[in-house]
Amino acid sequence: MNILVIGSGGREHTLAWKLSQSPKATKLYAIPGNPGMAEVAECVGGISITDNDAVAAFAKEKQIDLAVVGPEVPLTNGLVDALNDVGIKAFGPTKLAAEIEGSKAFSKGLMKKYNIPTAKYEVFTDADAARAYIEQEGAPIVIKADGLAAGKGVIVAMTKEEALAAIADIMEDQEFGAAGSRVVIEEFMEGEEASLLCFTDGKTICPMISSQDHKRAYDGDKGPNTGGMGTYAPAPVMTKAMVDKAYETILVPTIKAMEQEGRLYKGCLYAGLMITAEGPKVVEFNARFGDPETQVVLPLLESDLVDIMLACADGTLSAQDIKWSDGAAVCVVMASGGYPKSYQKGFVIDGLDDAKAAGTEVFHAGTAEKDGQVVTAGGRVLGVVAKADDVKTAVDKAYAGVKKISFQDAFYRNDIAHRALERL
Template sequence: MNILVIGSGGREHTLAWKLAQSPKADKIYALPGNPGMADVAMCVEGIAITDNASIVDFAQKHAIGLVVVGPEVPLTNGLVDAVTAAGIKAFGPTQAAAQIEGSKSFSKDLMKKYGIPTAKYEVFTEADAAREYIRKEGAPIVIKADGLAAGKGVIVAMTEDEALQAVADIMEDKEFGNAGSRVVIEEFMEGEEASLLCFTDGKTICPMISSQDHKRAYDGDKGPNTGGMGTYAPAPVMTDKMVQETYDKILVPTIKAMEQEGKPYKGCLYAGLMITADGPKVVEFNARFGDPETQVVLPLLNSDLVEIMLACADGTLAEQQIDWSKEAAVCVVMAAGGYPKSYNKGDAITGLEEAKAAGALVFHAGTAHKDGNIVTDGGRVLGVVAKAENVRAAVDKAYAGVEKISFKDAFYRKDIAHRALER
């Protein structure tokens, strides 16, 4: 079967790498892909990931049997609907179902209606009303742009001034464009964050291995929020009991709620969780694989990803036996100096093969070809991943890989998985 992966980041590189291991995969195309993906896929340039008609046309001409959509933008743009209408199987939710990520107010209203545990919240379309609410509630408090903001539209404000500034940045200065025309303001939840992704065909739900992301730019969870500076799996905070509770109280009710609302959900549902004194509560839902969570979760999957994705599309997930490794995996993100603010592009990257020789997997997130070299082309440049018998060994192996790689002003956190190690 020919498979088309949509996207160009570390998540998509990981997806293509895992799909390529399946005996069912004949040829993999990546649109647009990245230099790292060229080892496992043919990269397709010149078609925008938002151009549904051209993607469908490409899929028909190249006898694609499965389209795997990586990022959120093509999902909320209805790519799965367009591909499915053309008679091609797709992994991912429809445009209507992808609202669970595309609109934070939709997802919060859904949780309120169906009693799914989450933080108390209000939605605002006027900055003055939002400011008034902040003054009434006080800090700490969480301000979220309603729409898609590439994982960066959330400000955890520890002071009232920070919260007021966040409203100004999002609603008045349009820091995240139209995504900030509405804001969701939530109570601050105490606890430890974790992520639990699941495969679903709209009825059956199969949780993946839990993971924990590191959102802040600098060691000690300091600095601005980013798209994610590293991850590890499994997350010790997600005990078997906690995974079961999340399944019973969050995943099952959410998939049932989406069906009730006439928006049946298929694909990967990502539950970003806060593990509070009252149990797990939803911080946010994503309508796709997480980035960089995918980079640690999929290397621990022993089963055939193509078979699982086809079962999700066909509604036969209940027939799948999904097997996971007992190992741990760690991902360290190497970023461009200045990220998440402005950063340089076009700097040569060296040591990629040496990192692989040291036992690391290297997933490209923001790279390009230039003058025969692989160069930096994004804020998060590489995800350096290692698997081992436990988190400590995986951490050591991942950083051994990181040390082999260099590019101008590269920076990375040196404390990935610190919570697991402290336990």
């Protein structure tokens, strides 16, 4: 089979790596890919992932049997629809279905209509009205840009002043561009966050192993929000009983609701959850695999990912018996100094082969090739991933891999999986 992966980040490298393990995957392409993906796929430059016609034409020309769309922007831009229109099977939701991530106001409205547990909220397009609501509600309170903001459009304001400053940044200074023309203001939920992803063909829902992301830039969950500084799986807070409850009260009602709204949802649905005293509640939905959650979830998948993705596209997921490893996986993100604010690019990365020799997988997130060397090309540069029988061994192994790699101004958190370790 000819398989095409769309995207160039750590999530897409992990997807390509896992897909390449299938005996059905005879040829992999990536648009545009990255130096790490080049080890398993042919990387194709010169085509924008937001140019639906060009991507569809390439897929047609190369007789692609399965296209896997990684990032949220091409999904909300209707790439799956464009591929389907030319007869290409694609893994991922259509444009209408991807709105569950593309608009937080839509997502919250869906949850309200179908009684899916989430935080109380209001939607605002006027900054003064938003400020008046904050004055009324007080803090802590959560401010979210309505549209796509690369995982950074959420401010958990612990004081009223922080909340008012967030409104100024998002709505008036347009820190996230058009994504902030509308904001969702939510009540602050007490609890522990976890991520539960699932495969779905629009009817059948198969939860993946739970995971937990580390959003804050620095140790001790301090500093600004990032796209994610590391992850581990499974998340101990997601007991079997909690996963079952999330399945029954969140995943099933959401997939049914999307079908009732005429937005049949196929692909991966990511539920970002808060585990509260009342049970799991939705923080946000994403219309794709998480990044860096994918880097720890897929290494624990024992079944053939190609078979699962084809079943999601074909509506035959109920026939799949998906198996998972009993172990644990940990991902430590190595980032550029200054991230998530401004940072420099182009620094040579040393030690990639040494880290692999130490027993870790290194997934490229923001890298490029220059003069035959791999260099930094983004904020989150690498995800160093280790798998082991238990989370403590996986943590030690991942950091041993991290220590083999170096580039100028590299930084990473030293406490990934601390919540799991505290439970031991």
